[in-house]
Amino acid sequence: MRIQFERSGGFAGVTRKASVDTSRLPPAEKAALEALANAVAFDQIPPPKPGPSADRFQYRLTISDGDRRKTASFADGQVTPQMGPLLGRLLELAS
Amino acid sequence: MKRNFPVCSIVPGFILREIAKSGDHEDRAVALNTIAIDGTIRTARVHSLLAQVGDRPLQTDSLAETSPSVLRRSILDAKGKENVEGLPVIRAEGQPATKDPAVNEAYDGFGATHAFYWQAYRRQSIDDNGLELEGVVHFGQKYDNAMWDGQRMIFGDGDDKIFKRLTLSLDVIGHELTHGVTQDTAGLHYLGESGALNESVSDVFGSLVKQYHLKQTADKADWLIGAEVIGPAVKGKALRSLAHPGTAYTDLMGHKDPQPDHMKHYVKTKADNGGVHLNSGIPNRAFYLVATELGGNAWEKAGRIWYETLRDPNLRPTAQFHAFAVITVTVADRLFGVGSHESKAVKHGWDQVGVAA
Numbered sequence: 026m027r028i029q030f031e032r033s034g035g036f037a038g039v040t041r042k043a044s045v046d047t048s049r050l051p052p053a054e055k056a057a058l059e060a061l062a063n064a065v066a067f068d069q070i071p072p073p074k075p076g077p078s079a080d081r082f083q084y085r086l087t088i089s090d091g092d093r094r095k096t097a098s099f100a101d102g103q104v105t106p107q108m109g110p111l112l113g114r115l116l117e118l119a120s
Numbered sequence: 121m122k123r124n125f126p127v128c129s130i131v132p133g134f135i136l137r138e139i140a141k142s143g144d145h146e147d148r149a150v151a152l153n154t155i156a157i158d159g160t161i162r163t164a165r166v167h168s169l170l171a172q173v174g175d176r177p178l179q180t181d182s183l184a185e186t187s188p189s190v191l192r193r194s195i196l197d198a199k200g201k202e203n204v205e206g207l208p209v210i211r212a213e214g215q216p217a218t219k220d221p222a223v224n225e226a227y228d229g230f231g232a233t234h235a236f237y238w239q240a241y242r243r244q245s246i247d248d249n250g251l252e253l254e255g256v257v258h259f260g261q262k263y264d265n266a267m268w269d270g271q272r273m274i275f276g277d278g279d280d281k282i283f284k285r286l287t288l289s290l291d292v293i294g295h296e297l298t299h300g301v302t303q304d305t306a307g308l309h310y311l312g313e314s315g316a317l318n319e320s321v322s323d324v325f326g327s328l329v330k331q332y333h334l335k336q337t338a339d340k341a342d343w344l345i346g347a348e349v350i351g352p353a354v355k356g357k358a359l360r361s362l363a364h365p366g367t368a369y370t371d372l373m374g375h376k377d378p379q380p381d382h383m384k385h386y387v388k389t390k391a392d393n394g395g396v397h398l399n400s401g402i403p404n405r406a407f408y409l410v411a412t413e414l415g416g417n418a419w420e421k422a423g424r425i426w427y428e429t430l431r432d433p434n435l436r437p438t439a440q441f442h443a444f445a446v447i448t449v450t451v452a453d454r455l456f457g458v459g460s461h462e463s464k465a466v467k468h469g470w471d472q473v474g475v476a477a
Binding site for chain 1: 202264265266267268269270283286292295296299303307310318319322346359360372373374375378391392393396397398
């Protein structure tokens with residue numbers, strides 16, 4: 026599984042990225058990260074919060090596994106509880 | 121006589137306020153009601169003069185609540201959750217300081233920002249109508265951000281490595297509150313160049329709030345944003361520099377301050393709503409150049425010009441740098457005279473960052 030992650034925006038405007046090929050991870054870590062990734066229901070990401078706002082984090086997430094590829098762009102306020110742990114872990118891996 | 125005032129801000133606030141002050145009883149009640157409904161709709165908050173006044177005849181005291189200097193703050197605690205609904209108010213207007221520094225910093229920062237807008241520009245709060253300032257602190261876990269969600273200001277605690285708690289910098293609080301002012305005035309779209317202008321306006325007035333609070337002239341100010349919030353893991357002096365965009369930090373998780381200081385370095389990107397926090401460096405530096413060329417207190421001339429530009433009906437929500445720059449010159453002509461020293465300084469500032477004005 027390949028996971029591409031980008032968090033941009035926020036008040037500071039620092040763009041942080043991670044690109045992870047889980048096959049290169051130790052087995053336990055691979056299993057843990059893939060479980061977090063598989064828990065994300067891309068079709069259940071809520072729509073953007075209506076109305077203007079500013080300084081929200083902006084996310085881009087792409088997960089490729091074999092010939093399946095899922096991608097989504099979303100902002101703070103659209104992050105579901107299922108997505109939180111994956112995004113947190115990817116942020117730790119991001120530069 | 122019954123009069124119906126439209127609810128949706130078509131009657132300018134100052135006219136309603138005038139009716140509220142000088143009209144007969146019924147007119148005053150309707151005007152106050154409209155002011156209240158308008159505020160409620162703009163902010164989706166159930167907090168209205170109507171509720172305070174009820175059906176009773178209006179008393180002088182009630183009218184005093186519409187007086188320009190009114191300041192209403194409420195600071196709420198998210199207690200580490202990423203939630204802003206139904207939170208307890210930790211400190212309401214007039215209540216004494218708490219033991220929680222984040223609560224007190226937000227409260228005091230709102231007070232300083234409110235005082236700045238009123239004393240420098242006679243603006244009454246975010247909506248120029250005394251809107252209550254709501255702040256949420258302790259949002260999320262180690263949350264490295266502050267934001268404006270369209271109705272309120274939200275502050276994380278930071279992770280204490282990259283960011284300390286986000287209420288530590290007065291200019292950050294001024295930045296977030298100014299997003300509300302921009303939303304209420306020009307409504308600059310948060311995308312591309314208009315988004316970068318939106319961000320720049322927040323940095324400009326965020327910095328001016330601090331300069332005003334410290335009574336600093338343009339040559340004495342640090343022109344930095346977020347100097348107090350950067351943590352020990354960051355090499356640098358702040359998050360942004362209006363004076364020298366691109367120089368605020370040299371290492372933040374391996375990143376350097378990415379802001380351009382001239383149009384020739386404009387960043388084209390899909391991230392960050394089209395680089396709104398990056399390309400804001402260009403108008404930021406233009407403002408700095410104008411303010412330092414004019415000298416003295418930056419909020420008095422340069423700030424006044426930028427503020428009136430933000431309120432100018434010719435400034436469209438989709439304005440690009442060029443359109444904004446042209447209006448700043450028009451405003452300077454209007455305020456200080458065509459071809460005045462101030463007007464020339466504004467044009468000169470934009471010229472130096474590669475934006476035709």
